[in-house]
Amino acid sequence: MNSKEFIAARVAKEFKDGDTVNLGAGLPNLAVKYLTPGTKIYLQAENGIVGFGPHDPEQPINPFCTDAGENPITINKGGAIVDSVTSFGLIRGGHLKLSVLGAMQVDEEGSIANWLVPGGKMAGMGGAMDLVCGAKKVIATMEHNAKDGSAKILKKCTYPLTGERVLSAIVTELGFFEVTPEGLVLREISPNVTVDEIRARTEASFTVDENLKEMTVN
């Protein structure tokens, strides 16, 4: 299991039976694969779906039945369609248990930056700013360090923010951090890594849970 798959599998352990969940494109979306058998979640998509799954390849494709990445999908039995206004009413209004997003940077205040690299192309924030405001729990997922080895969990994000003080947790391949009013707390640590190693690879301050657990996946 590579880093991304490991992170996704850990995120999947957060899914409780009956949760409504919005998963960002890429890494967050992988988490569905690791859903605990017998656990039922309702996937929500920004373009107005509650309760869907991947397209069934045995069925014809309906171009009017796509998710927020324009992938063909299957609406579950008992699923529902809403318009864009209502879809974001669900998102912003606290009706989602969990929103999982990819991140470029996060910080010890629980802020997240995931839409724009300074000097990069202004491609827009899509629904990301909405998704980080309102879900009961907002989890940022990312590989712990950038490709050049630099820290991505910072004292303060340097990229333009997606949301200020919005995160509940941060999951990387090295550990699971909870964002608390007192700052970041390392709750789980990956096998074969030490707290000192994580500190060396993290700019943000964090405390370590006195009952620190090993980060495991199903």
Add this chain to the structure above:
Amino acid sequence: MNSKEFIAARVAKEFKDGDTVNLGAGLPNLAVKYLTPGTKIYLQAENGIVGFGPHDPEQPINPFCTDAGENPITINKGGAIVDSVTSFGLIRGGHLKLSVLGAMQVDEEGSIANWLVPGGKMAGMGGAMDLVCGAKKVIATMEHNAKDGSAKILKKCTYPLTGERVLSAIVTELGFFEVTPEGLVLREISPNVTVDEIRARTEASFTVDENLKEMTVN
């Protein structure tokens, strides 16, 4: 034809083919009877109907199909149901051509009072405050004077307002007044009444259209 019927019949001449119209309970509602044959209007009701008519006595009553006065109705072919939020989106958003309300007092600034007599019971404004904000044209209808003969078209309303500077026109059994930025203009006068007589029975100032017409009904 008594005063109320005469007023209602005059209001009906304002209905143009295709108009969406909200008619208040009582006098305004009578206007439907005088609709010009061949003219089709869409009645809208606050509780979420677009396109309805009176209940067909040959059909069973559906208790879940009522207007804003809880009267059983028939939804037209091509009618639509919306929820209360959307119903008032239609009302406030300028999607109605015409809102017709009963009034207790109106004034030369185009304000209207129709929900509360000072010292009377606080029964609430219902949808009246919403209805006077947003329809393209808002017409107040009432008998010209109170039962004790006092004026109801005032310089300034003394009862608690329903809406401030919201009216397009005022129709009484004596005449048709347009509300303009320069004040009230008497556009039509009833048969068998003089302008002087109207002035005597009106507290508000008004000017008289130089092409003053007789107020007639179909």
Add this chain to the structure above:
Amino acid sequence: MVQILNLEEAVRHIKDGDIVLGGGFYANGTPERIIDEMIKQGQKDLTIVNNDGNTTEKGMGRLVAAGLVKKCIFSWCGRMTCLPQMVDEGKIELELCPQGSLAERIRAGGFGLGGILTPVGLGTMVEAKWGERTHLNGQDWLYQSPIRGNVAIIEADRADEEGNLVFNLTQRNFNQIMCYAADVVLVQVNNPIEPAGSIHPQEVHVPGILVDVMVQA
């Protein structure tokens, strides 16, 4: 996920002092069986939010007549003949709100918005007593705060096992939006609850994830 409970268990979700959003426009769309049971269980000091309260014999007004209510938020209450005197005597608090603004405030509460900016009520008693004039984008607007409930009590025509709801014509009124704006949504379902999949996804009026408890009426 939605639970299907009997009436007594369902209504136990309501507590003394709760804010209760009640669907319905007069009798149409009001969950009378839930109100029956509330009167039986007697949760008190309630704040009720409803279009009109209807009467003291039918509708939310019964809770007022039963002495269970400390505050009402209504757009109109002309059929509740007992209310004005109770208000005058200080036995109950009454907040009046224009009907469309009431619906919109409930929506703001359910949609995570900070309130509404409307022209409705400017220059009226609503501004003086229950709103705040603000100037934004070159124009005056009346600001009114969001409304949320601890509980919403809702009547629906059809439901499936996932909690998806469909209303019968004008039964929809305030019922649809109130499902977004309460911590616990209790629904009286008038027809037998159907298997998941029996309501077409684009004909659902309220997505089932908003519904907590259903009672078969």
Add this chain to the structure above:
Amino acid sequence: MVQILNLEEAVRHIKDGDIVLGGGFYANGTPERIIDEMIKQGQKDLTIVNNDGNTTEKGMGRLVAAGLVKKCIFSWCGRMTCLPQMVDEGKIELELCPQGSLAERIRAGGFGLGGILTPVGLGTMVEAKWGERTHLNGQDWLYQSPIRGNVAIIEADRADEEGNLVFNLTQRNFNQIMCYAADVVLVQVNNPIEPAGSIHPQEVHVPGILVDVMVQA
């Protein structure tokens, strides 16, 4: 009342300089036939409001590629590879708006409200460039102004002769709300227009009184 026109007549309702609200989420729900004809007729200096613009080959982005657009309001435009450079060169103005706030601002425009009060975008570039922090009801909110169009261009699955619309599943997206927020609503109807009464009143997604012109696709 709704008119049924041919494509050419319908698109003549759009004028140079108009604000055009365009339904659709990527290609899904975008009225491509109307866009074809807009490019043919060449109305210019348009402001377009759309979720994403999709690409320069399909969707609203084609209007940008054809040089007809002076300003875009999008939530995202990552597929419009030509846009960032055009913006940098000052050839086109780009306003970005969080997706839910964009939908809600269009709704405010169509529902007669003064704008929105949202937590979304506080402390971000949206606050700095396109919003205003306000303090109401004890909390900070981002105020954003309403959006209205001169014209909305919409794709629907079904329609009846009265203009009532039904969308096919996620085709609904921004199409539903945009019908409220424009002076002229032009709809491309993908299936044969049906007689009045063929759509059940409680299954209508957009009441026909909002629709001005329908084109049979």
